[in-house]
Amino acid sequence: MAMRxxxxxxxxxKLAAAIADGILNGRLPPGERLDEVGLAEQHGVSxxxxxxxxxxxxxxxxxxxxxxxxxxxxxATPEEIxxxxxxxxxxxxxxxxxxxxxxxxxxxxxxxxxxxxxxxxAKTGETEAYSDANVAxxxxxxxxxxNAPLAEYAMSLRRRVGPFRRAQFRMDGRLLRSNQEHDAVVxxxxxxxxxxxxxxxxxxxxxxxxxxxxxxxxNAA
Amino acid sequence: MAMRxxxxxxxxxKLAAAIADGILNGRLPPGERLDEVGLAEQHGVSxxxxxxxxxxxxxxxxxxxxxxxxxxxxxATPEEIxxxxxxxxxxxxxxxxxxxxxxxxxxxxxxxxxxxxxxxxAKTGETEAYSDANVAxxxxxxxxxxNAPLAEYAMSLRRRVGPFRRAQFRMDGRLLRSNQEHDAVVxxxxxxxxxxxxxxxxxxxxxxxxxxxxxxxxNAA
DNA sequence: CGCGCCCGAATTGCATGCAATTTTACCCGA
DNA sequence: TCGGGTAAAATTGCATGCAATTCGGGCGCG
Numbered sequence: 001m002a003m004r005x006x007x008x009x010x011x012x013x014k015l016a017a018a019i020a021d022g023i024l025n026g027r028l029p030p031g032e033r034l035d036e037v038g039l040a041e042q043h044g045v046s047x048x049x050x051x052x053x054x055x056x057x058x059x060x061x062x063x064x065x066x067x068x069x070x071x072x073x074x075x076a077t078p079e080e081i082x083x084x085x086x087x088x089x090x091x092x093x094x095x096x097x098x099x100x101x102x103x104x105x106x107x108x109x110x111x112x113x114x115x116x117x118x119x120x121x122a123k124t125g126e127t128e129a130y131s132d133a134n135v136a137x138x139x140x141x142x143x144x145x146x147n148a149p150l151a152e153y154a155m156s157l158r159r160r161v162g163p164f165r166r167a168q169f170r171m172d173g174r175l176l177r178s179n180q181e182h183d184a185v186v187x188x189x190x191x192x193x194x195x196x197x198x199x200x201x202x203x204x205x206x207x208x209x210x211x212x213x214x215x216x217x218x219n220a221a
Numbered sequence: 222m223a224m225r226x227x228x229x230x231x232x233x234x235k236l237a238a239a240i241a242d243g244i245l246n247g248r249l250p251p252g253e254r255l256d257e258v259g260l261a262e263q264h265g266v267s268x269x270x271x272x273x274x275x276x277x278x279x280x281x282x283x284x285x286x287x288x289x290x291x292x293x294x295x296x297a298t299p300e301e302i303x304x305x306x307x308x309x310x311x312x313x314x315x316x317x318x319x320x321x322x323x324x325x326x327x328x329x330x331x332x333x334x335x336x337x338x339x340x341x342x343a344k345t346g347e348t349e350a351y352s353d354a355n356v357a358x359x360x361x362x363x364x365x366x367x368n369a370p371l372a373e374y375a376m377s378l379r380r381r382v383g384p385f386r387r388a389q390f391r392m393d394g395r396l397l398r399s400n401q402e403h404d405a406v407v408x409x410x411x412x413x414x415x416x417x418x419x420x421x422x423x424x425x426x427x428x429x430x431x432x433x434x435x436x437x438x439x440n441a442a
Numbered sequence: 443c444g445c446g447c448c449c450g451a452a453t454t455g456c457a458t459g460c461a462a463t464t465t466t467a468c469c470c471g472a
Numbered sequence: 473t474c475g476g477g478t479a480a481a482a483t484t485g486c487a488t489g490c491a492a493t494t495c496g497g498g499c500g501c502g
Contacts, residue, residue, distance in 0.1 A: 008288050008289070009288060010288045010289075010484090010485065010486090011485075011486070012276070012485085012486095013288070035452095035453080036453075036454070037452090037453075037454095045486080045487085046486060046487045046488070047454090047487085047488095048269070048485085048486055048487065048488090049485080049486065049487095051273060051454090051455085052272060052273060052276050052485095055233070055273050055276050055277050056276050056277075056279075056280050058277075059277050059280035059281060060280060061370075067229050067230060067231045067234070067454085067455085068229070068231075068453085068454055068455075068492085068493055068494065069453095069454085069493095069494075070453070070454070070494095080369070083367075083368045083369055083370055084370055086319075086368055086371075087368055087370040087371045087374075090315050090319070090368075090371060094311050094315060098307075098311070146304075147304045147307055147308055147311075148301070148304055149282075149304055149305055149308040149378065149381075150307075150308045150311060153308075153374055157370065160370075231454090231455065231456090232455075232456070233455085233456095256482095256483080257483075257484070258482090258483075258484095266456080266457085267456060267457045267458070268457085268458095268484090269455085269456055269457065269458090270455080270456065270457095272484090272485090273455095288484085288485085289462085289463055289464065289483085289484055289485075290463095290464075290483095290484085291464090291483070291484070
């Protein structure tokens with residue numbers, strides 16, 4: 001999925017980024033209607049680039065478009081959300097397995113350093129900083145797989161589940177536990193244990209999912 | 222990646238399908254320039270839906286767009302093609318593993334029947350029919366994973382490598398060998414052997430890749 | 443009170459037009 | 473002959489306009 005990143009982006013590209021940002025940080029919740037003229041006026045442009053941006057976002061799965069019915073922020077059933085989490089877990093695990101096999105010594109050292117720097121954040125409970133570092137940590141593993149299509153899809157899935165997993169790290173003890181799981185992943189990758197890296201990562205991401213389920217259940221009540 | 226399938230598709234959707242078809246069956250080879258006015262006239266429409274279709278295809282990876290520079294059919298370096306094949310192998314293997322764990326008895330029986338019907342085609346060397354059945358076979362495994370995002374991405378990767386793997390089955394003995402490998406995959410899936418299904422599928426798809434490499438090498442010479 | 447229908451407003455789909463950038467062709471000089 | 477520069481042509485990016493479909497509200501009827 002060749003994301004269009006360019007120093008000279010078109011309006012449609014900028015709009016797509018802006019709308020995606022709105023979805024990811026929750027300003028546009030799942031189910032929200034995406035009106036073409038509204039978005040156009042809001043960004044001071046015509047409908048044409050807005051339509052192109054929406055089409056782009058539709059292919060990424062962030063929004064749903066139905067011919068002549070307009071676009072909405074993707075709203076998933078619990079089953080579909082479950083599928084997204086499973087898919088993400090599988091992609092992360094696949095990247096971890098490939099990373100264990102093909103990361104360079106330098107990449108391995110950097111991954112370890114990154115992981116160790118997160119220990120402090122976990123202990124002091126700095127959720128904000130930990131969350132950012134967590135994204136970087138996982139991204140480093142995607143990159144370590146040395147496979148652009150898989151890395152891009154893993155990243156895209158991570159973004160897609162974003163709107164459904166807000167406030168995850170607030171749950172008690174989540175930071176420390178996450179960090180412990182990272183430790184298992186890192187050890188497996190560093191030692192070149194492909195199967196172990198796969199298993200550890202699946203375990204890690206699945207627990208994140210469990211945390212989500214619990215959170216969702218609380219919210220539903 | 223929510224592919225837009227509707228009984229009432231817009232012009233842009235139909236155009237995207239038509240262009241994708243042209244790319245997949247080789248009428249539009251990698252590197253081919255995709256001129257907006259040319260495509261518009263060729264299909265008897267204006268540039269607007271063409272542009273929307275191109276944006277859609279760009280997100281799927283089938284074409285490359287650069288702002289103000291136009292669109293071309295994706296042309297990959299050998300390394301990128303290699304990455305695509307590895308990614309496809311991993312996705313197929315992941316689907317096979319999940320299928321081994323979660324296919325219903327009915328799905329398993331159907332998969333077996335499908336596989337057995339392909340034995341005859343392999344023996345008589347009906348490459349055309351075998352090729353079609355092969356796509357259906359792999360699609361059945363995607364579906365058996367019971368995970369829409371993974372299945373869609375696997376399918377999308379299969380399409381994306383299409384332009385680079387033409388005439389694969391023409392290679393001597395390829396059909397019979399493919400069929401034998403399918404046998405290993407099917408046996409593992411039917412017996413619920415997740416790890417075995419994963420390994421057998423990786424093996425199968427990697428050999429397909431080898432065949433491609435050989436083919437590409439011959440063509441380059 | 444509920445249900446179907448019709449009409450107006452709102453919204454999407456597509457064509458057309460224009461400005462801006464890129465590409466191509468050509469000319470000139472070295 | 474080759475390289476550089478300029479101007480015309482081609483192509484993309486975006487705005488605007490119009491037709492068609494969908495959505496919403498009010499009305500009449502049962």
